[in-house]
Amino acid sequence: MNAGNPTEESHRARSSFVRGLVQRSSSSAVASSVFAKKLPKRIVQFWDDLDRLPVDVGECIETWRKAEEQGVERLLFDKHQSREFICRRLGLRHKQAYDKCYHPAMQSDFFRLCYIFVEGGCYIDADDVYDGAQIQHIFSDGRLKIQPLCYDMATNMMVSPSLFTKPDTNAASWIFYFNNNPLIAGSGHPLIDRALAQATLSIEKDVTNGLPEIQSTTDPGNLTKSIFDAVTESGEIEKTLIVLRDWENIAKNRWDLSYRNDPRNWRLSNCRGYQE
Numbered sequence: 410m411n412a413g414n415p416t417e418e419s420h421r422a423r424s425s426f427v428r429g430l431v432q433r434s435s436s437s438a439v440a441s442s443v444f445a446k447k448l449p450k451r452i453v454q455f456w457d458d459l460d461r462l463p464v465d466v467g468e469c470i471e472t473w474r475k476a477e478e479q480g481v482e483r484l485l486f487d488k489h490q491s492r493e494f495i496c497r498r499l500g501l502r503h504k505q506a507y508d509k510c511y512h513p514a515m516q517s518d519f520f521r522l523c524y525i526f527v528e529g530g531c532y533i534d535a536d537d538v539y540d541g542a543q544i545q546h547i548f549s550d551g552r553l554k555i556q557p558l559c560y561d562m563a564t565n566m567m568v569s570p571s572l573f574t575k576p577d578t579n580a581a582s583w584i585f586y587f588n589n590n591p592l593i594a595g596s597g598h599p600l601i602d603r604a605l606a607q608a609t610l611s612i613e614k615d616v617t618n619g620l621p622e623i624q625s626t627t628d629p630g631n632l633t634k635s636i637f638d639a640v641t642e643s644g645e646i647e648k649t650l651i652v653l654r655d656w657e658n659i660a661k662n663r664w665d666l667s668y669r670n671d672p673r674n675w676r677l678s679n680c681r682g683y684q685e
Contacts, residue, residue, distance in 0.1 A: 420584070422637070423586070423633055423634060423637045424583075424584050424585045424586065425585075426637050426640065427557060427585035427586055427587060427633060427637075428559075428573075428579060428583075428585040430557075430646075430647075430652060431557040431573070431574055431585060431652055431654065432573075432574060432575065432576045432577065432578065433576075443551075444550050444551040444552045444595060444598075444648070444649065445550055445551070446550070446551050446595060447548055447549060447550060447551075448529050448530055448531070448547075448548040448549075448550070448551055448593070448594075448595055449482075449528065449529055449530045449548075450479075450480055450481045450482060450530075450548050451481065451482045451483070451484060451528075451530040451531065452473055452476060452481055452482070452483050452484070452530070452531050452532075452533055453483075453484045453485075453486065453521070453524055453525075453530055453531065453532045453533070454470060454473070454483070454484070454485050454486070454532070454533055454534070454535050455485070455486050455487070455491060455516070455517040455520055455521070455532075455535060456470075456485070456487060456513075456535050457487060457488040457513035457516060457517075458487060458488065458513075458685070459485070459487045461685075463666065463667050463668055465663075465665075465666050465667055466535050466536060466666060466668065469535060469536050469537060469538050469663055469666075470485065470535055472538050472539040472540075473533070473539045475539060475541045476539060476544060479543070479544060479545055481544070481548075486520065486524075488513065488516055491507070491516065491517075491520040491523075491524075492504060492507055492508070494520075494523070494524065495507050495519075495520065495523045498523070498527045499523055499527065502609070503523060503605075503609060506519065506608075506609045506612045506613060507519050507520065507523075509612050509613075510612065510627065511620055511682065511683055512623060512675050512678050512679075512683045513673065513675075513683070514623060514628075514675035515623050515626070515627050515628075515675070517534070518589060518608070518623070518627035518628050518631075519608060519612070519627050521589065521592050522589075522592075522601060522604055522605040522608060522627075523605060525592050525593075525594050525596075525598070525601050526596065526597065526598070526601045526602055526605050527596060528596055529551065529594060529595040529596035529597075529598075530548075530593070531547060531548070531591055531592070531593045532590070532591060532592040532593070533590060533591045533660065534590040534591075534662070536662055536663050536666055537590065537591075537660040537661070537662055537663070538660060538661050538662075538663050539659065539660045540659070540660065540661070542658060542659045544659060547591075547593050547653075548593075550595070551594060551595020551596075551598065552594070552595070552598075552648075552649055552650050552651050553593070553594040553598055553600050553601065553649060553650040553651070554591070554593035554594065554650065554651045554653055555587045555588065555589075555591075555592070555593070555632070555650065555651075555652065555653060556587070556588040556590065556591060556652075556653045556656040557570070557573075557574070557585065557586075557587055557588070557652055557653075557654065558585070558586055558587070558588050558629070559573035559583050559584065559585050559586075560583070560584045560586075561580065561582050561583055561584075562582045562583075562584060563580070563582035564582075568583060570654060570655070570656075570657055573585070574654045586629050586630070586633040587629060587632055587633045587636060588629050588632075589628060589629050589631075589632045590662075591653070591656065591660075592632075598649075599639070599649070600635060600636055600639055600649060600650065603635045603638070603639055604631055604632050604635035604636075607631055607634065607635050608626060608627045608631050611625070611626045611627070611631065612626060612627070619680050620680045620681065620682070621680070622679060622680055623675050623679050623680075624679070628675075636650070672684065672685075673685070
């Protein structure tokens with residue numbers, strides 16, 4: 410990154426903030442009374458066209474059936490059901506913002522913010538594979554629960570959580586941020602409210618040079634910035650969220666999926682018109 414570039418400096422500041430939060434000793438802070446209420450035991454997922462659900466993605470979704478043994482309800486939305494939910498529960502403005510999401514990944518990003526803000530619960534990407542571990546604890550209170558990630562720009566690879574979560578571990582090429590998968594929180598959580606508001610405003614902006622960049626508009630970049638801005642303004646945050654340092658012990662993202670090699674992969678369609 411180039412020194413003196415305000416945008417890059419702000420990215421560095423956010424990365425340093427996430428690193429500090431992730432590598433801090435596990436906090437004993439308890440949820441305030443505002444977040445004490447248990448979440449609905451519900452997992453929500455999305456695939457834009459369920460009539461054309463890839464077999465391998467369907468296999469990933471099916472692994473979450475094991476969660477029903479722990480009393481967890483599962484819901485699967487497509488792009489039409491998501492639009493109807495947003496319009497009915499949040500109104501025309503958010504429905505119009507959803508309609509401007511030009512890629513299925515962007516639709517799922519925006520929908521999860523809307524759903525979790527309104528209903529609370531747990532959103533999980535359709536390409537995550539569940540191994541059957543106990544997940545009762547993620548519904549224990551209404552705090553935001555999020556997974557940290559670390560990307561190494563030097564190798565163009567993700568850094569293992571077993572390495573980047575260790576105190577004082579760092580490299581100049583590492584970028585720390587929060588994933589928006591899973592997204593777990595109680596309804597009306599202020600950080601989800603902020604991320605949804607920021608995403609909506611970003612979508613509504615006129616982009617003179619084409620389509621908006623997905624990562625910073627609705628994806629993890631948006632969530633990380635929202636959390637960072639909230640801390641910058643108010644300070645204390647650990648009573649409102651929990652960092653899931655060991656999410657990979659519960660679920661793993663499956664990379665060898667057929668859709669990753671075509672425009673359904675947002676990385677291949679970022680800032681481009683999408684056609685199935």
